Amino acid sequence: MTGLFLNIYRKIMMVVFIVISTTVLFLIAGLLSTSNISFFKFKVNGDIGAEVFLRIIGYENPLIGHALTGANTDYPIFSTGFRLLTNVEMNDIRSLIRSEIPGFSAFDSNFLIAEEGVDFTDIPIESAPPIDVLLQERNIAANELKELNSGKVSSGDSPSEKSVFIYHTHSWESYLPLLGLEGAKNENEAVDGKTNITIVGELLGQELEKRGVGASVDKTNIGQELDKKGWLSYKSYEISRSLVQNAMAGNDKLEYFIDLHRDSVRKDSTTAMINNQPYARIVFVIGEENKNFQKNLKFANELHKILNKQYPGISKGVLPKKGIGVDGIYNQDLSANSLVVEVGGVDNNMKELKNTVEALAEAISQIYWKAEEVNG
Incomplete structure (x- = not known):
């Protein structure tokens, strides 16, 4: 016993x-x-x-x-x-x-280039809700739509030659304020098949063309494409790769490839007040397993320096990624000027996003026109 x-x-x-x-x-x-x-x-x-x-x-x-x-x-x-x-x-x-x-x-990744005060809590986080959630489509919140349309002016004739290709591998990534969910505790609610990161892509294309830089913006609904093939979200880079390859095949003048994403971390990490204006902060992500890593790193570092010189703190830095559970290439082996750009997080609103898009467009255009001068 x-x-x-x-x-x-x-x-x-x-x-x-x-x-x-x-x-x-x-x-x-x-x-x-x-x-x-x-x-x-x-x-x-x-x-x-x-x-x-x-x-x-x-x-x-x-x-x-x-x-x-x-x-x-x-x-x-x-x-x-x-x-x-x-x-x-x-x-x-x-x-x-x-x-x-x-x-x-x-949180294993380390920023290769980091703004002062940035640490591992600022590392971008990706989340992939089920396919049925990615396919839902909602209209943009009325106040955010008003902000989106405010100050819009015609950019005039668009440059005939397109040099920048903007696309969205995780096209479902959205922002809580845009969906009328500002302050929601669950960041995974910031997904939508209609009101999402592609709006930011359109804005970036418009801002580039205002500066004389031709931009082609792809708005493929990646969630729908995954659903058609019966694929899970981790295969989204296979779909976006074909988009980039087709764009390159159809236009040999394309030089810069920007894959826009949205971070899942919260507002205190993704927002900055600069010159009394709110901005969504940026992170540049590079796949360490792609053959153009050093060239893409140079491109990212140039953008990082230009942005933080003009808008101190807007760019958190450059984050290389590789290993298990990470793509590690991000289609960046296709071009020496290719980046994943995380624009803000789930809590950023249209005002913050517009301000950042203008800053990013200005930095890209500076690099573009400098290269044009060098090439004669």
Whole structure:
């Protein structure tokens, strides 16, 4: 009888231990996801893998060691060995739990180029609701429609030569205010087959053409195309790839390819007041697994610098992405001037989006006209 009670006691204690451990784990995750304490922030502008590899070689080859003099020395042998053995990084507490909590790996990416104050809590988050949700179509909220149409003037004759191709791989991504849902707690409600990111694409095309830069805007309903094929949303890049390829085949003058997206993080991360005007903040995303990575990085960095010089803080920075659960290419292998651009988040309204589109169009046009001058 004593053995029976002992066995029951052990099982109860095991359950208690699991409950307490799980609770503590989620408390830590919550702290990491919301904290702005510098201890939790990752370092930017560093390639840890390359640095460690070169240092290991440096111990055997003095020439390599001398070449690294003055370089970043934040990766001593002990911490490197500890990371290799445990997969835990001593200067990044997130690594203790990234493999234990589903979805936490979304915060694994590091900004390669980052504006001051940006940390892993600013990393764009993508969410993909079921196909039936993506197919719903709603009209834009009346007050947002009024803002959209305010100040509209004819841009005159559109440039006959189209140099910029704007498309929307996740065309269903929308904004809560545009759908009359401002302040809604569930960010996944910001999806629609009609009132969505394609409106931002149209605005960008118009603003570019005002500046003499010809733009072609594709408004394909990707959700409908997925539904026709019976595909899930993760295959959306296969559909948008064909759109880009067809556009290139039909116009060899296209030079710049902009895939517009909307972030899922909330307003405090995606909004900035600049010169007393509200702006939706931007993030440039580059697939690290595409052959044009360095060229696309140069393009993104140019845009980032121009934007933040004229509108300090409007661009969060440049985020490279690769690995499991990530496309890693984003059609960027097709062009040296190709980017995913996250424009604002679920809480941004039309005023904020319009201001940002004007700023982005100005930056793109500056790069375009500079290149035209160089090419004669």
